Amino acid sequence: MEIDILPKMELAPTHMIFIVVPRFNITTLITMIETIRIANYLAPAPIFSWEVASFDSEKVSASNGMTTTVAVADDKLQPAEFIFILGSWGTEYYTNRNLTAWLRKRARAGERVCGVELGCYIIARAGLLDGKAATTHWSWLNGFKENFNRVEVEESLFTMDSKVMTCSGGLAGVDLMLRLIEEISGSGFSGEIADQMLHHPIRSATAPQRSTMGRGTETMLPLLREAMTLIENNIEDPLTVPNIAVLLGVSQRQLERQFKKHVGCTVVQFGLLRRLQNARLLLISTGLSIRQIATASGFNTLSHFAYSFGKFFGRRPSDYREAWPENEPAPSWPGSLSDFLDTLNDAAEKDHFDRT
Numbered sequence: 008m009e010i011d012i013l014p015k016m017e018l019a020p021t022h023m024i025f026i027v028v029p030r031f032n033i034t035t036l037i038t039m040i041e042t043i044r045i046a047n048y049l050a051p052a053p054i055f056s057w058e059v060a061s062f063d064s065e066k067v068s069a070s071n072g073m074t075t076t077v078a079v080a081d082d083k084l085q086p087a088e089f090i091f092i093l094g095s096w097g098t099e100y101y102t103n104r105n106l107t108a109w110l111r112k113r114a115r116a117g118e119r120v121c122g123v124e125l126g127c128y129i130i131a132r133a134g135l136l137d138g139k140a141a142t143t144h145w146s147w148l149n150g151f152k153e154n155f156n157r158v159e160v161e162e163s164l165f166t167m168d169s170k171v172m173t174c175s176g177g178l179a180g181v182d183l184m185l186r187l188i189e190e191i192s193g194s195g196f197s198g199e200i201a202d203q204m205l206h207h208p209i210r211s212a213t214a215p216q217r218s219t220m221g222r223g224t225e226t227m228l229p230l231l232r233e234a235m236t237l238i239e240n241n242i243e244d245p246l247t248v249p250n251i252a253v254l255l256g257v258s259q260r261q262l263e264r265q266f267k268k269h270v271g272c273t274v275v276q277f278g279l280l281r282r283l284q285n286a287r288l289l290l291i292s293t294g295l296s297i298r299q300i301a302t303a304s305g306f307n308t309l310s311h312f313a314y315s316f317g318k319f320f321g322r323r324p325s326d327y328r329e330a331w332p333e334n335e336p337a338p339s340w341p342g343s344l345s346d347f348l349d350t351l352n353d354a355a356e357k358d359h360f361d362r363t
Contacts, residue, residue: 019056022087030096033069042184062106092126096331124176140166141173145216150292182210245305
């Protein structure tokens with residue numbers, strides 16, 4: 008399927024440029040543009056204009072296989088108040104000297120630059136994020152940290168600096184656009200746009216990226232969320248269950264009981280899963296050796312890491328260095344949290360049946 012996203016429009020007071028790279032997330036692009044389109048629809052006169060362009064070619068394939076026709080980026084692109092760089096699968100390895108030079112030039116001219124999802128890799132390589140806060144999709148955060156130690160990486164929906172921004176991707180792009188519209192036209196107007204989009208609530212920059220952790224939101228107790236946060240913040244040096252209980256001010260027995268009841272696994276099992284998922288992302292997004300990745304994921308021995316990884320993902324760590332190989336039509340992401348918990352529950356039910 009092919010779509011043409013080359014709008015013919017007059018320049019408005021606020022102009023935006025969207026730069027896409029191969030395998031970008033087309034949903035994020037469309038919802039970001041739709042937010043400013045609705046702003047123009049509600050306003051007495053257009054507030055925003057935009058261009059979509061690429062430094063690769065006029066036809067760019069998105070991650071869902073759609074081919075999009077865009078402008079070929081060059082010095083003829085209009086000056087803009089905002090530039091958004093959209094990248095997804097494979098952008099952690101993407102390099103384009105022309106794009107990097109163009110970004111630096113635009114940043115020096117005072118234009119605000121935003122890396123969306125893995126587009127943050129591109130603006131970080133251009134040196135625009137040094138010493139600044141940045142975010143990306145939660146599944147790539149640790150890999151991004153390993154690659155850019157001069158960037159203050161945090162898990163949030165988006166970050167806003169006077170000139171440089173980052174966005175975690177997905178529907179967080181809508182929240183960012185609504186926030187920028189609020190800067191320009193006020194919160195009342197951005198709220199009207201959210202009403203048109205049925206997008207409620209408008210989330211703040213620091214709102215969490217995740218809510219269910221593989222289970223329905225109605226079962227997620229604050230205690231469990233805090234425990235999961237502690238586990239994720241201490242992957243390299245895992246906390247013991249007694250340590251977690253002390254930090255949360257509850258008994259170990261209460262913590263274990265609530266975890267088993269509402270999450271479906273033990274604290275130790277959840278911790279192991281998160282460490283393995285962290286290792287998988289480091290394999291995909293960094294050049295660290297397998298031994299270094301094992302250490303960074305809290306494993307004391309390489310043999311324990313290799314055994315646990317193979318048992319859970321069904322592959323050796325060395326087989327997992329590409330998330331989306333060039334010869335495969337789509338990416339794969341085996342080993343989701345919900346699948347893991349369902350497997351544990353099925354095993355527990357079978358064990359109960361066998362004993363009765």
